[in-house]
Amino acid sequence: AQKITQTQPGMFVQEKEAVTLDCTYDTSDQSYGLFWYKQPSSGEMIFLIYQGSYDEQNATEGRYSLNFQKARKSANLVISASQLGDSAMYFCATPSRITGNQFYFGTGTSLTVIP
Amino acid sequence: DADVTQTPRNRITKTGKRIMLECSQTKGHDRMYWYRQDPGLGLRLIYYSFDVKDINKGEISDGYSVSRQAQAKFSLSLESAIPNQTALYFCATSDLLGRGQGGDTQYFGPGTRLTVL
Numbered sequence: 025a026q027k028i029t030q031t032q033p034g035m036f037v038q039e040k041e042a043v044t045l046d047c048t049y050d051t052s053d054q055s056y057g058l059f060w061y062k063q064p065s066s067g068e069m070i071f072l073i074y075q076g077s078y079d080e081q082n083a084t085e086g087r088y089s090l091n092f093q094k095a096r097k098s099a100n101l102v103i104s105a106s107q108l109g110d111s112a113m114y115f116c117a118t119p120s121r122i123t124g125n126q127f128y129f130g131t132g133t134s135l136t137v138i139p
Numbered sequence: 140d141a142d143v144t145q146t147p148r149n150r151i152t153k154t155g156k157r158i159m160l161e162c163s164q165t166k167g168h169d170r171m172y173w174y175r176q177d178p179g180l181g182l183r184l185i186y187y188s189f190d191v192k193d194i195n196k197g198e199i200s201d202g203y204s205v206s207r208q209a210q211a212k213f214s215l216s217l218e219s220a221i222p223n224q225t226a227l228y229f230c231a232t233s234d235l236l237g238r239g240q241g242g243d244t245q246y247f248g249p250g251t252r253l254t255v256l
Contacts, residue, residue, distance in 0.1 A: 028181075057243055067227060069182075069247035115181060119243045125170065125233060126197060127245055129181035 026051045026120045030130035037106045038138050044091065045101040045133045047116035053077075056118055058092070058099035059127070063113040072114075075099055106137045142166045143248040145230050151254045158217040160251050162230030169234070171213040172245065173197075173205060176227040185228075188213055220255040227252055 027050040037043035049058060060072045075083045075090045083090045091100040103110055113132045119125040143164045152158055162171065169190055174182040174197075184197030186205040194205055202224060206214045217224055231245040 059244065061247075067250045067252070069229060069231075069250075071244055071246065074244060117182075119245075125243045125245075126172070126184045126187060127174075127182070127231075129183075131179060131181045 026053075026056075026118050026128040028116050028118060028128055028130035030116055030133050032133045033131075034134045034136070036136050036138055037103075037110075039108060040105055042102060042104045043106055043135065045103070045114050045116075045135065047099045047101065047130060049097050049099060049116070049118050051118055051120075053121050056121075058090070059117045059119075060088070060090070060099075060101045061115045061117065062110075063115065063132070064109075065112070069115070073101070103135075108137050108139060111135060111137045143230060143232055143246055145228075145248040145251050147251060148249065149252045151256065152220055153256050154219075154221055156220050156255075158220050158253065160215045160228055160230075160253070162213045162215070162248055164211050164230075164232045164246075164248075166232050166234075166246060167210075168232035168246075169210065170232060171207065172231040172233075173203075173213070173215045174229045174231065175199065175224075176229065176250075182229065185215065217253075217255075220253075222255045225253060225255045 029048045056077045058075045062070045073085045073088045075092045089102045115132045117127045117129045172187045173185040188194045188207045191207045204216045228251045230248040233245045
């Protein structure tokens with residue numbers, strides 16, 4: 025089965041600074057994707073960014089980018105120019121093609137942006 | 140309007156009661172999923188469905204059942220609720236052929252907070 029590890033239970037960042045949230049993965053699929061979701065205090069899960077295992081470029085979406093290091097099995101999320109609204113839980117996930125693309129999630133990182 | 144909706148958004152019930160959580164989607168996706176989220180444990184899969192005739196158990200299906208009434212509707216039932224089923228429940232959808240961004244991206248409903256007393 026796939027496994028996602030997020031080792032930072034909580035992170036703090038100063039407003040307007042950049043922050044990196046760590047994610048390492050283990051997968052048996054040859055082709056796979058890494059996903060990041062944001063969960064604000066209101067509870068919804070918001071898709072942020074995706075990285076495919078064969079994508080040559082690191083994914084970027086606005087202020088979000090992925091630092092994808094395939095050999096190290098890591099897919100860290102970088103948030104640039106942090107804003108107060110970025111305070112939330114962040115989850116890394118990967119699907120398993122064997123089980124209907126079930127997503128395996130990490131335990132999440134709580135990010136707090138300090139004014 | 141939201142693409143994936145869940146009803147109810149909040150529910151408090153008693154041990155032994157039967158509860159149904161409903162999910163509807165307008166994204167036209169074939170695949171639908173039910174997850175539960177417990178503090179500190181991330182999300183775990185309860186059931187998933189590829190279409191109305193294809194329903195599969197996830198890693199924590201005991202105590203739950205599902206019904207896929209139509210492509211757009213997927214319901215989760217707790218036949219006899221117990222306190223350790225208190226959690227945040229999410230419905231999600233994804234495109235069978237991965238035509239959306241990221242191929243397998245799953246889109247989540249707003250969640251249902253269920254409390255079993």
